[in-house]
Amino acid sequence: MHIAEGFLPWQHAAAWTAAAAPFVAHGIRTMTLAVRADPDSKLLLGASGAFCFVLSALKIPSITGSCSHPTGVGLGAVLFRPPVMAALGTVTLLFQALLLAHGGLTTLGANVFSMAVVGPWAAYGTYRAVRALTRSLPETTALGLAVFFASALASVSAYTVTSLQLALAHPDPADGFLGAFAAFAAVFSLTQIPLAVIEGLVTVVVVRLLSTV
Amino acid sequence: MTGAARAAAPALAARGLVFGYPDSPPVFTGLALEVPAGRTLAVLGPNGGGKTTLLRLLAGSLAPAAGEVRVDGAPVGRGRRALAGLRRRVQLVFQDPDDQLFSADVRQDVSFGPLNLGLDPAAAAERVAWALDALGITALADRPTHLLSYGQRKRVVLAGALAMRPDVLLLDEPTAGLDPEGVESLLATLEGLRGHGTTLVMATHDVDLAYRWADRVLLVDRAVLAEGPAREVLADTAALAAARLRPAWAPTAARALREAGLLPDGAPDPATPEEAARLLRP
Amino acid sequence: MTGAARAAAPALAARGLVFGYPDSPPVFTGLALEVPAGRTLAVLGPNGGGKTTLLRLLAGSLAPAAGEVRVDGAPVGRGRRALAGLRRRVQLVFQDPDDQLFSADVRQDVSFGPLNLGLDPAAAAERVAWALDALGITALADRPTHLLSYGQRKRVVLAGALAMRPDVLLLDEPTAGLDPEGVESLLATLEGLRGHGTTLVMATHDVDLAYRWADRVLLVDRAVLAEGPAREVLADTAALAAARLRPAWAPTAARALREAGLLPDGAPDPATPEEAARLLRP
């Protein structure tokens, strides 16, 4: 879920850009160092970025029968690690804004924060935690559970952050931030929670297939 | 549908097909065609002339802006159920095998369609075994798909389509990238399918191949330029030129030999260079 | 190197090439070949016979386990500088254009090679303009790569190689996926290059194309099966069969016509079906 251009007051847009900046700068530094150390990794990073973009443009089935798009954040974080995802996710979001008008340019910082910073870290943390908790289970089950929760929670946490950003920007005049957050969360959770579950299932299929190759 | 009605109606037909991609001139503005059941049709034309588009329209993979596709005489709707029904009957094999292999091993990949048909695992396994056998690749069943050669991948993809037991098989440039040996073995497989009554449609720009293989030929360049028995249409140099194709060796040789009195009137045309050369020997 | 020495040594030669991919049987165990300067060579063979591997060895894109490649008589080393020197002289165009196009627009992409040669921007721009003109795609210069058709992308890749002004151009299946019109226009372009003295090598499995285009032919199936003038090698049915290829129409027709006394002994073989048919007319 991308915040459209102009939906955040400029002060908020600037603040979220500042909040995302250190993570993106760190990601870009990681990427630059990797490319300097091995120039050939450029092509792999390019392919990975293209993969992230196309992944987020995939249509996945949804309960209502219509189709929706996954965030791809969970899979990306598991495959590429959060710091690289901060950079690749920013590139993906920039291209989505300029090629598809999904998300805006002034709101890029806010979208990066939810989908390229919080989402990947949530996915990565969940993945590590579930792996630690399921050490006694058979490998395929443990991996499946970890990947499912990582990608579903990444999707849920990204939308929660988005709701939070919207609530902070447009607090309810009667009961302030909390009321607005409840309103935004209610509107978007109806569509996002089932989607997160489906994205989790699809990601499990992807990782299962990749681990057999 | 009863057997009698089925024999009467063409296996596949289209009427008044209109189609265009966004941001480009229309590809077809009222295309019509008919493929009789159990026959082979070659769709010939230049790149960008709409061969692939036509196959995708016939397979329901693209929706025409106007016009309709009929299978066994019954129009195909655009609803989910109608399309699912169409896909049980008509299967399209794309040019690049890598676009159609997405499972880890050959058996899994071929079983994809049958399982989606709702078959139980035993029935699906039977279909897979049959399709692998029909293509002579039973030995590949447990091989990972990414370790196969190009020719092998083409056969696995064909097996995947066959496992759906379609009445009509549409093949987009099936010989592209195959070496002569691969082409021969593909043609032998298609001959076997035809023996089982499958209607076959092939898009190609190889005029000699079409001449050798097809009962009927459709020349397409953003419209149907000619349609008829292969030997007639492919001997028509003007029609070929209109479709930006070059005359093939086989029909040219046959006509020249006939004019020179070396090929009796009723005799079949020579299909290979050796056959033609034999006719020249005193 | 002086002009005289250059004329004497073959433009490209290989001796005792040994090569294998990991985890599979060796592809070549001592392959040798020579391409005279300014001539055209067709490398023919079945899929998996090593055509692409051979071109990549010649272009320095693969390192042989043993043996050496010589350009104008001088052996090519494996160091960075040696390879850079080789790439000024020998350019390889891959079959799939998407393997070599990386830039957003055509002009940018074609300028990549000249800039790698160390040319300054003005000289590079001149090379780009010349290469685009040689391929008749000046009008595409500002078009984005991703909006080009397959045939257009093939030309852009060729322009990218030409802009390096190579002495030797290696082409892997350059006609694959092109329609007859595209093939004709490619052959016309190659004819122009040949007129400028470029040595051309093409891998293909189209025997008729090789017959029409090449001065010399190399039949390869994990070893050199035959090598010599195109008209001789391609008329040798046994050698073709050994390379798992089928006799082509043109040489078969020529031989049959000659045997029937319809083609004078010194006369050139007919290259197209129309030319052969004309000879049959009384």
Add this chain to the structure above:
Amino acid sequence: MLIDAAAYRSPWRRLHPAVKGMLFGGLLVCALALPAWPGAPLAAAVALGAALGPARVAPRDFARAARGPLLFVLTGAAALLVSVGGPEGAVAFAPDGGARAAEVAGRAAAAVCCQIAFACTTPLADVLPRLSRAGVPEPVVEVVALVYRMLFVALEGSRRIRAAQTARLGYNGWRAGVRSAGALGAALFVRSYDRARRLQRGLECRGYTGALTVLVAESPLRPAALAAAAAPPVLVAAAVLGAGALGAAP
């Protein structure tokens, strides 16, 4: 890729990206920073007029590009209409919610128009090589440019795989859909890596040793053009602020 295709077709493609950035970026600032009424509709009208007029973006393309973000704007603004857990009950219409929703929606819709007008006239191929001049590290610029080229190849591949899966009833039902989408994701990942390896091989033959240097067509940035592009936003700002001052005067 509707927006991308429109950008290459627009006669404004030849203008320096900074000129278009000045015009539409300036209008975007107007939409966000000026009083929403009449700032937002005025900025939107000027952006739309420029895009559909001299830049000749097809109105149908513009509308299709704007559909998605405008849907988000409307849904998001709808949430401002209600108040949750207030004294009026669990869910109730917020007092003056209509005015707030209209203001937010108006600003955002105008901003979306400015963004799409820029995107529909400025191909990314013209912007990306200039990023290094804007201070982005060279390796990152090269990776971003590669992403741009490779995403079209990957997108085309994903379309074809999906069509092949659909032909074999891969999206017939929910379970099959999840399985097929997963298989598609995995196939795309494998292909992306394969693509990178093959491109590396192909570029090495063209003399690649680590730098993806290309010639970028020079289009000089004329100060006059930049000044002309700055005029509409300045005029919009002056008109809105001037009208505000007049309205405030007794």
